[in-house]
Amino acid sequence: MENDAIRLRDVSRVHTAGGHPVTALDRVSLDFPRGTFTAVMGPSGSGKSTLLQCAAGLDRPTSGTVTLGGTDLGRLSETRLTLLRRDRIGFVFQAFNLLPALTAEQNVALPLRLAGRRPADAEVREALARVGLADRARHRPARMSGGQQQRVALARALITRPEVLFADEPTGALDSRTGRDVLTLLRAMADTEHQTVVMVTHDPVAASYADRVVFLADGRLSGGLAGANAQDIAAHMTTLEAAPC
Template identity: 80%
Template sequence: MDAINLRSVSRRHGSGDRAVTALDEVSLDFPRGTFTAVMGPSGSGKSTLLQCAAGLDRPTSGSVLLGGTELTRLSETRLTRLRRERVGFVFQAFNLLPALTAEQNVALPLRLAGRRPPRARVREVLDRVGLADRARHRPGELSGGQQQRVALARALITRPDVLFGDEPTGALDSRAGHTVLALLRAMVDDEGRTTVMVTHDPVAASYADRVVFLVDGRVGGELTGAPAAEIATHLTGLEARASGPETRPARPETRPSEQAAQPC
């Protein structure tokens, strides 16, 4: 069974002449234990795809299955429970609570779910991201890369079926970004963690097993095991198509709110 299946997924905003189609009949499969990067020009539907696949947004039509569970048929209560228990999120904004220590931020998803966080589990995931010695540091005492690693540990605390990242290295310098990407790659290779990452960076995308390209809300091809240079060339071609005279106006992609970034 695949980790995620999208079948003819469309997402439209507005109605009538003002309607904008962010996703247009997208069908994709994400096999278990793989790392997929999603790329495309601005407004191509990348973040909307991630939000629909993760249950943060509901498609206008089509179906989304996560591990065989049809998300579009779930009530808001059941969808919230599924996100808490089976999905992890890492976004460009770290979304750490400044008054809490690293270990308290990591434990937050379990507390929000009404569960007592096992101290050993919290320390385990902090150790997994190389921050066991920073457990009692607050975000203001950590570098940007360290804060993102705390956010990654927080996403892993519930042992999610799928880890979603929306530009997880976008706010980091190249060295810190490499550290985070190497951790994501290792989690796929060592633990079989299914990972889906939206990125604009060909170097980041080269860490993935597969790169799926979107243009104008549709799948515009994919590459497997490609180096950064090949990925960049393909993306440049898509951007040229997207800026052509017959291309419909691009819609700025919506991003989950800071509250949605927490697994609530």
């Protein structure tokens, strides 16, 4: 089994805006090794979300290749790509996207039910216990704090035991203390579960939880830092934001 969970090779993504082509990603080549936690940062409009969407198979690149565990996503039909995302990829977003009429355990079980599986109660409870919410299984989202809802969303993403967990601004709607709790969980997923985590964030403190930070500017890679603290990450971001267009 190859060491990289995700590989991007010369990936470009060109959109059309107002009748004109706009390059969101420009020949990006990047590897995400298995069992690592990577943060993706960059100024607004740098291509962070487009990178995540292409890497996760939510968007198809205009050119270049994306492989997940050796599977070339570009060779898959839409149906097979949908099945791959369901079975092998997990997602956590800034918006928790929980169904308000369902309890925590019902929300967590939903991906398995959509896949035609009847989840065991113990399986669902274990997923909630992993995020510290075993005692909230029967609570609906309205009875939970934002941090608890995000942890339910994390349990829902992890119950299928995906090869890669993609997180798009997962702490953006949380206060700093609650955000730290979620980041600590993501860190633990890489350390103890050998999960591959890819997180887009604008927050240098959040990024400091990752093994490395990769930076984008104008759709291109613009350096990276490994094992950096929040101050060093913020300083690099300041340099990117101050660079002339």
